[in-house]
Amino acid sequence: MPTDATSPTGEPRREQLLNAADRVVQRDGPGASMNAIAAEAGITKPILYRHFGDRNGLIGALTERHTSGLLAAVRAALNEPLERRDRVEHVLDTYLAAIEARPQVYRLLTHPEPGDPTGAGNALAPALRQIADEISKAVEIQVDLGADGPLLSETWGRAITGMVLAAGDWWLEQRPCPRSRMVQALADLLWGRLAAAATLPLAVVQSTVAARPPAESPGAGPTG
Amino acid sequence: MPTDATSPTGEPRREQLLNAADRVVQRDGPGASMNAIAAEAGITKPILYRHFGDRNGLIGALTERHTSGLLAAVRAALNEPLERRDRVEHVLDTYLAAIEARPQVYRLLTHPEPGDPTGAGNALAPALRQIADEISKAVEIQVDLGADGPLLSETWGRAITGMVLAAGDWWLEQRPCPRSRMVQALADLLWGRLAAAATLPLAVVQSTVAARPPAESPGAGPTG
DNA sequence: TGCGGGTGTTACCCCCGGTAACACTGCCGG
DNA sequence: CCGGCAGTGTTACCGGGGGTAACACCCGCA
Numbered sequence: 390m391p392t393d394a395t396s397p398t399g400e401p402r403r404e405q406l407l408n409a410a411d412r413v414v415q416r417d418g419p420g421a422s423m424n425a426i427a428a429e430a431g432i433t434k435p436i437l438y439r440h441f442g443d444r445n446g447l448i449g450a451l452t453e454r455h456t457s458g459l460l461a462a463v464r465a466a467l468n469e470p471l472e473r474r475d476r477v478e479h480v481l482d483t484y485l486a487a488i489e490a491r492p493q494v495y496r497l498l499t500h501p502e503p504g505d506p507t508g509a510g511n512a513l514a515p516a517l518r519q520i521a522d523e524i525s526k527a528v529e530i531q532v533d534l535g536a537d538g539p540l541l542s543e544t545w546g547r548a549i550t551g552m553v554l555a556a557g558d559w560w561l562e563q564r565p566c567p568r569s570r571m572v573q574a575l576a577d578l579l580w581g582r583l584a585a586a587a588t589l590p591l592a593v594v595q596s597t598v599a600a601r602p603p604a605e606s607p608g609a610g611p612t613g
Numbered sequence: 614m615p616t617d618a619t620s621p622t623g624e625p626r627r628e629q630l631l632n633a634a635d636r637v638v639q640r641d642g643p644g645a646s647m648n649a650i651a652a653e654a655g656i657t658k659p660i661l662y663r664h665f666g667d668r669n670g671l672i673g674a675l676t677e678r679h680t681s682g683l684l685a686a687v688r689a690a691l692n693e694p695l696e697r698r699d700r701v702e703h704v705l706d707t708y709l710a711a712i713e714a715r716p717q718v719y720r721l722l723t724h725p726e727p728g729d730p731t732g733a734g735n736a737l738a739p740a741l742r743q744i745a746d747e748i749s750k751a752v753e754i755q756v757d758l759g760a761d762g763p764l765l766s767e768t769w770g771r772a773i774t775g776m777v778l779a780a781g782d783w784w785l786e787q788r789p790c791p792r793s794r795m796v797q798a799l800a801d802l803l804w805g806r807l808a809a810a811a812t813l814p815l816a817v818v819q820s821t822v823a824a825r826p827p828a829e830s831p832g833a834g835p836t837g
Numbered sequence: 838t839g840c841g842g843g844t845g846t847t848a849c850c851c852c853c854g855g856t857a858a859c860a861c862t863g864c865c866g867g
Numbered sequence: 868c869c870g871g872c873a874g875t876g877t878t879a880c881c882g883g884g885g886g887t888a889a890c891a892c893c894c895g896c897a
Contacts, residue, residue, distance in 0.1 A: 555775020
């Protein structure tokens with residue numbers, strides 16, 4: 390008996406399917422199977438494929454939904470009329486707050502299943518690439534970096550995004566400190582605290598190479 | 614006709630299989646299929662599974678082989694008796710040189726196929742986690758960060774690793790500049806050049822939120 | 838002679854992404 | 868009233884992925 394239930398055509402079917410997909414991703418994380426999503430929507434696979442072409446299409450659509458929010462938030466934070474340090478902290482806090490609020494969703498945005506072998510292997514998912522671009526743009530517009538401006542801003546956009554991604558993932562999993570502290574730690578890093586801090590006296594002792602045997606698995610030497 | 618060819622038992626079979634796997638990964642990138650690897654080794658799947666248990670076992674073994682080299686190089690660079698800035702540059706250069714020399718191998722190390730759903734979603738692959746730990750340790754030993762030392766060094770280890778990962782991937786794909794320039798750009802970032810640079814005058818104009826319509830796909834608003 | 842361990846095979850399982858081919862409903866124009 | 872068309876739905880299948888069972892062969896060794 391087809392054409393039966395669940396709010397017939399109140400909202401365009403597509404949205405309804407995306408909602409189902411959303412629920413499944415919330416539950417199973419990215420990598421949720423098409424079958425599972427179809428089941429959650431109360432239908433079978435072919436319908437999903439009719440609407441979204443292939444899995445990437447579905448995930449893409451799902452991603453776009455949430456990306457817009459995050460991207461807008463980051464963009465707004467980047468243009469906040471604050472002192473630079475405060476602005477940077479604001480951006481960092483925006484991102485961390487987002488991944489904290491809905492981890493599974495942002496796992497989807499930040500760690501999508503590869504699937505696409507075309508030139509794959511990029512560290513940054515599409516959503517993050519957009520954020521990186523946003524940062525690059527902001528840096529180039531706001532900061533005077535001289536002739537190296539374009540290269541530096543592009544590089545830094547990616548670098549900062551990757552930095553926050555990795556640190557954010559770790560923070561989310563370990564929760565070693567409250568969010569504000571994390572923001573401080575990252576901002577401090579960007580503010581050159583690593584560079585400025587004093588050298589510990591015993592560091593000199595470490596200067597000689599520490600010969601430490603691997604001590605695991607009888608593997609042989611590398612290929613070359 | 615079993616037991617036929619290719620250096621009978623000269624090297625322990627395991628190594629021979631890993632070499633084959635290595636070749637396939639070089640050619641097909643990570644995500645190479647077990648069938649493909651078996652074929653390259655001139656055998657069939659069950660043998661691979663006998664030796665490595667499952668795919669993760671194989672990839673793990675393959676990874677360990679190469680990890681040791683990279684890890685040792687990074688560790689050595691971290692303990693080089695140089696000025697801090699030079700040492701950091703040395704570490705950055707070491708990593709970038711490695712991924713430049715054998716991209717596919719380091720794609721394997723840095724972007725392994727997820728597969729393992731147990732608490733997955735981490736940005737950093739095992740090899741990179743080791744590097745992050747190494748950096749954390751080095752920072753904690755070498756730099757005086759006061760009471761926040763442990764937290765900062767741990768955070769920074771992950772952050773720096775993620776930063777170099779993302780920037781390195783981008784650099785490898787786009788080749789926007791020679792390696793040395795990339796090293797400088799990243800070191801400059803860590804040295805607070807972003808924080809220290811002057812503010813461009815027109816930046817103030819940007820302080821108001823840039824209302825820019827998405828203009829792509831009739832998607833709806835975010836869920837929350 | 839018989840046994841154990843290493844090498845190898847074929848054939849199969851289940852699940853996944855993706856695709857026919859077909860069935861039913863409703864609407865809209867001739 | 869009929870025919871088409873668009874949308875929704877189905878079952879059944881394909882190819883290929885990871886992973887396994889069952890069987891076959893060789894060889895060294897007590």
